[in-house]
Amino acid sequence: MNYRRLGSAGLKLSELSLGSWVTYGGQVGEEVAVKCMSIAYDNGVNFFDSAEAYADGKAELVMGNIFKKLGWPRENIVVSSKVFWGGDGPNDKGLSRKHIFEACRKSLKRLQMDYLDLFFCHRPDPSTPIEETVRAMDDLVHQGRILYWGTSEWSAADIMRAHGLAREYGLTPPQMEQPQYNMLHRERVEEEYLPLYREIGLGTTIWSPLASGLLSGKYAKGIPSGSRATLPGYEWLRKNVITPQNVEKAKQLEPVARNLGCTLAQLALAWCLRNTRSRTKTRFRCTRANRSNSGEQTSTKPGISNKILFRI
Numbered sequence: 001m002n003y004r005r006l007g008s009a010g011l012k013l014s015e016l017s018l019g020s021w022v023t024y025g026g027q028v029g030e031e032v033a034v035k036c037m038s039i040a041y042d043n044g045v046n047f048f049d050s051a052e053a054y055a056d057g058k059a060e061l062v063m064g065n066i067f068k069k070l071g072w073p074r075e076n077i078v079v080s081s082k083v084f085w086g087g088d089g090p091n092d093k094g095l096s097r098k099h100i101f102e103a104c105r106k107s108l109k110r111l112q113m114d115y116l117d118l119f120f121c122h123r124p125d126p127s128t129p130i131e132e133t134v135r136a137m138d139d140l141v142h143q144g145r146i147l148y149w150g151t152s153e154w155s156a157a158d159i160m161r162a163h164g165l166a167r168e169y170g171l172t173p174p175q176m177e178q179p180q181y182n183m184l185h186r187e188r189v190e191e192e193y194l195p196l197y198r199e200i201g202l203g204t205t206i207w208s209p210l211a212s213g214l215l216s217g218k219y220a221k222g223i224p225s226g227s228r229a230t231l232p233g234y235e236w237l238r239k240n241v242i243t244p245q246n247v248e249k250a251k252q253l254e255p256v257a258r259n260l261g262c263t264l265a266q267l268a269l270a271w272c273l274r275n276t277r278s279r280t281k282t283r284f285r286c287t288r289a290n291r292s293n294s295g296e297q298t299s300t301k302p303g304i305s306n307k308i309l310f311r312i
Contacts, residue, residue, distance in 0.1 A: 001044025008201025
């Protein structure tokens, strides 16, 4: 496993990380989650990612129970959560000072930890002034509840606005962003954020390197039973991601992977990893169906030449 700095920060994260969206607290039980997290840790993964919104907090409960059960030294792992969607109450959503504090407190309780290494604003909140959000995050840093804070799916303009406010008032600026990035979704990481890497030392921890499973090839012959595209509330996957056009693109990538002697999923991960702008490139998820070869998938890194990149 290789480790990369989180932008200009001194913190080093594994190139691959383990996320818990959809699966933990939902599709798989704790027994499977223990095996998945153990495989990840044994293969050098030190970054474990969750959010208050994942399975309505159940994903954090599962991870917290496993952290306690396995007893890994706290200094050996980097744990993150995200704040935005916390419930149905008037102050249970968004990035107000109140919700940020409550979300952090509840996440720490579910994860059974004293502090979070990374805390993301899961989406921008147009109803809350950015300055209020920046000040709330700065307070959490000074209280020792979080070490670094950042954003997810924020525009470059909003990130720069938050950074500028932090510098103007002597507050802690955002350090990282978690955008979607894969072969089919590239513009934000490769173009929009390009000035931010240089000007403010922005780090990134991407999500959906396999395009919600599309780039694993599992949707080539239709939508398999039990996949996330069949779950209630995920109809948007079928509408926006698993389209006939995207399925055809994935099929055209299969020969490229075969020529390299790897799977399509391995090719998709390696493609993300080749981008040096993006730290901690990939989050992988184990399920009962794929946990047996997950170690092989994360360790295999096919070489991608410029000629292959052009073909992709």
